[in-house]
Amino acid sequence: MNDENKSKSSKVKVMYVRGEEATSSRNSGNPRTGKGGRTPDRKAPTDRRSSSSSRRDDASSHRGDSSSRRGGFSARRDDSASHRNDSPWRTVSKRPSEKNESLPEVTTDEGLTAKSYIDPEQLRRQRQEETRVYGENACQALFLSRPEAIVRAWFVQSVTPRFRETLRWLAANRKAYHVVDDAELVKAAGTEHHGGVCFIIKKQTGLDVAAWLAQAEDKDCVMALENVGNPHNLGAIMRSCAHFGAKAILVNDANLLESGAAVRTAEGGAEHVRAVTAPSFHQGLDAFRRAGYSIVTTSSHEGQPLANMAFPAKTVIVLGQEGEGLHEETLRQGDVSVSIGGTGNIESLNVSVAAGILLGEWWRQQKA
Secondary structure (H helix, E strand, C coil): CCCCCCCCCCCCCCCCCCCHHHHHCCCECCCCCCCCCECCCCCCCCCHHHHHHHHHHHHHHHHHHHHHHCCCHHHHHHHHHHHHHHCCCCCCCCCCCCCCCCCCEEECCCCCEEECCCCHHHHHHHHHHEEEEECHHHHHHHHHHCHHHEEEEEEEHHHHHHHHHHHHHHHHCCCEEEEECHHHHHHHHCCCCCCCEEEEEECCCCEEHHHHHHHCCCCEEEEEEECCCCHHHHHHHHHHHHHHCCCEEECCCHHHHHCHHHHHHHCCHHHHCEEEECCCHHHHHHHHHHCCCEEEEECCCCCEEHHHCCCCCEEEEEEEECCCECCHHHHHHCCEEEECCCCCCCCCCCHHHHHHHHHHHHHHHHHC
């Protein structure tokens, strides 16, 4: 012990150096305060350098002994890391990894990247439940029709004045939105034809035929599309349906009507049309017939001219994909077949054009 300034009015500076015996002892006290346990041997340092070196060696020795007294903290930490993968209580939000291991970079559907772990099953369910909608008219119509479906939104600065109400609603309802440049919006929308805005929305699931029939009006025109999958054709058909008052489209897969390209092409018409589904396309047609609907099939070569056709108030107009047209079984299910006359210079019309002509005639007759 080295005592300096021994007068009663002065402070006493005390320096301790632990000996080997005190270091190895499990009953030694706190090395910093000198309290607790057996009082260690004390020696006055002959020189500051040797004293400092001794203290460092002593600290290292003490840490080793302290680990032993606590049952080996370092060993327990390594042991817990080695058994971490065996735990049944792992969360899906974080991947089991070493303490300093960097997480993989994940690219999301929204075109953004983040270093995080996403459970594949959770991501699959999310993709099934959500879809992208882009295009100014499509997004405006969706906001007016069902704003609660919006999950997230992106805008370029130039369109924000026209989406002022949308931005207010998103902020008030704590919905995430971003004002970004064109390059970032291309990533979010997945296309260059985004129209300055993109929404991630919850899908609007299709209705079963029985559910649609329970709410159908007295005058009801349903468009039935057999194997029509082109999103631009589907979007154009939805636009014509909305214009002429046909509120349902019978399809094999309701998701076809909610693709970003189809909704954008519909220019807001998708919000006025519901997808109707059945276990099979033919079962759907049969259900409509039993409910009193007339099944009108189309052909470019056979059938009565459209000008001579009298459409019932409840009608299902059936169209097939270009090239193959309707299957034979579908044609046999029809109550009447109709053709659209023309010059004959081309074999047939685009399916979306034919749909518009037929729907327009149904609407004209019902209004008359």
